[in-house]
Amino acid sequence: MHRINKEETNVKESMSIVEMIDHCVRMDPEHTAIETPTASLTYGDLDKESRSLVSHIERMTVPGEFVGIEGQRNAATIVAMVGLLRAHRPFVVIDPRDSAESNRSKISRLRVNRVAQGTANPGEVELVPTPSPWRGHDTNQLTPRKDLHEFYGNIAYAIHTSGSTGEPKCVIVARDSLNGVITDHRRRLEVGPQSRTLQFAKLTFDGCLTEIFWTLCAGARLVMVDESALTPGAVLQDTLTRHAITHLKTTPFALTATEPTPGMHLRHVLNGGGACRPAVVEKWARIAAFHNAYGCTETTICNLLTDGLSPEACRDGVPLGDVVGECGVKITRQKTDHATELSSDLCGELVITGKSVAIGYLTDDGLQRFSGPADTQVYPTGDIVTVRDGQFFFVERCDRQVKVRGYRIDPGEVESVACRLDTVVEAVVLAESHAVDQDAEATDALVCYYQGAAGPRMLRRHLEAHLNPYKVPSLFKRLDIMPYTRNGKVDRHALQATRTPIAGEAATVEAQVMSLVQSLTGLDDAHRNDNFFDIGGDSASTLILLGKLKELGWTDVGVRDVLRAATLGDLIDAFPGKEAERLCAV
Structure with missing residues (x-):
């Protein structure tokens, strides 16, 4: 057993998140705290609005009662988070775009009676009864759960993730553990009043909390933009430059798809949400201090964080970093193939201990504590890591859980929902590359292989009705018969061989574009009147489509051209000098 513990700190002398924000308010109340496309809030405004919210919270809720936050990308969402921390009420962020079924489950399990949402006035928040589509048939007041009674006053928030069983899991996180994580980030990333953090993560993902609070606890500026301005590639590149962002935490996919430029003001860049590759360090370390971060929802967002990395030191792998927050880290050896292959190094499952570990999973049957001996x-964590020269390096997951473009997804959950459709016999979901003729290790797409009579369009509509958008596969492949191994299990390695490689040259621009779209979505009947994103197009496949259009001669085509095209026909017709009968592939 290998153990690395952080030196103990005096918790009594440390400041809470609310105390750190109050300090920033006193230091410069006129300094901008939150910047959005339509308005800005100063630290004085943040203090005023959050304190006003506290009075409503205390009047309309009881200790221990969870309050929902409508997860819109605006200042009101941030004010609500600060106000609820100030009022010692736990919160859960609800995304209105997620399926009603998913949101009803969250509301019911946490007994949410009130939801904080913004008004027409920037930064102003009101508490409203839980909207009926989320509340379901229950019209009675829901009282706080008794199994959380001993933690009243020390719960910061609840957050949901997918477990290996295929069912979303509700994690209850303590305030005390969050304080240490934020304090360490603020110090290591040298965040100060002149810093400008881009709020990148989805608001229902706990990664957003580090972005938000390392900023507000340091008197810095939190920059919130529309989601369309966060698309990896040229769009994100423009956002970083135009808003003079100094601090960015984002996913491996976004870092790979976006190119740094001399005009950027970045000082610290963090990779989070997936394994980091040496090429990413090589690229971003040229213009900023580049950090790799590791953590789990169940262990308060981030447990390991590197200092600035040099490309030379990462050629054989990117380390996970040193301990963040108040936790211990140990490795439990397992008799796995990974341990055999890496027998010269210490290898096993990464286990997190101490205060950073969340309270536990909240289920319909009760609270499942994350507790060990005494x-x-x-x-x-379920992650296999190895230790080389005293540093941790990620190997892979113990189970089948995958990450696609920074989102952690359990394929079993998607498979289970797919098979609820009565015309689907079997389904297998894998993380693969959009283009089967590209690097086999790339995982920028979720692919659903299935057996049954349902067409791909029907199956997509079914999944969109029951799953959050990021869990819906980009590509669907219908098979007459699933390939199986000798021991009777689905042969997942053989599945990708059933996909058709991206087609080669065709006679016209339109023929080439439509052939490519069919390969990227698995829809053999994709046609001119389809909207690219309605049939499975996403940020990764958009980049592939743009590459083909540039290859064909549309040199200045960009993401906006694809976003603005209502149909594929509109995009094709916008091709410069488009005359389908005489345009040929380059």
Whole structure:
């Protein structure tokens, strides 16, 4: 057993998140705290609005009662988070775009009676009864859960993730653990009043909390933009430059798809949400201090964080970093193929211990504590890591859980929902590359292989009705028969061989574009009147489509051209000098 513990700190002398924000308010109340496309809030405004919200919270809720936050990308969402922390009420962020079924489950399990949402006045928040589509048939007041009674006052928030069983899991996180994580980030990333952080992560993902609070606890500026301005590639590149962003935490996919430029003001860049590759360090370390971050929802967002990395030191792998927050880290050896292959190094499952570990999973049957011997807090991450020269390096997951473009997804959950459709016999979901003739290790697409009578369009509509958008596969492949191994299990390695490689040259621009779209979505009947994103197009496949259009001669085509095209026909017709009968492939 290998163990690395952070030196103990005096918790009593440390400041809470609210105390750090209050300090920033006193230091410069006129300094901008939150900048949005339509308005800005100063630290004085943030203080005023959050304190006003506290009075409503205390009047309309009871200790221990969860309050929902409508997760819109605006200042009101941030004010609500600060106000609820100030009022010692736990919160859960609800995304209105997620399926009603998913949101009803969250509301019911956490007994949410009130939701904080913004008004027409920037930064102003009101508490409203939980909207009926989320509340379901329950019209009675829901009282706080008794199994959380001993933690009243020390719960910061609840956040949902997918477990290996295919069912979303509700994690209850303590305030105390969050304080240490934010304090360490603020210090290591040298965040100060002149810093400008881009709020990148989805608001229902816990990664957003580090972005938000390392900024507000340091008197810096949090920059919130429309989601369309965060598209990896040229769009994100423009956003970073135009808003003079100094601090960015984003996903491996976004870092790979976006190119740094001399005009950027970045000082610190963090990779989070997936394994980091040496090429990413090589690219971004040229213009900023580049950090790799590792953590789990169940262990309060981030547990390991590197200092600025040099490309030379990362040629054989990118380390996970040193301990963040108040936790211990150990490795439990397992008899796995990974340990055999890496026998010269210490290798096993990464286990997090200590205060950073969340309270536990909240289920319909009760609270499942993350506890070990002598009531210690322990969480086995399910990640295989190796130790070389005293540093941790990620190997892979113990189970089938995958990450696609920074989102952690359990394929079993998607498979289970797909098979609820009565015309689907079997389904297998894998993380693969959009283009089967590209690097086999790339995982920028979720692919659903299925057996049954349902057409791809029907199956997509079914999944969109029951799953959050990021869990819906980009590509669907219908098979007459699933390939199986000798022991009777689905042969997942053989599945990708059933996909058709991206087609080669065709006679016209239109023929080439439509052939490519069919390969990227799995829809053999994709046609001119389809909207690219309605049939499975996403940020990764958009980049492939743009590459083909540039290859054909549309040199200045960009993401906006694809976004603005109502149909594929509109995009094709916008091709410079488009005359389908005489345009040929380059």
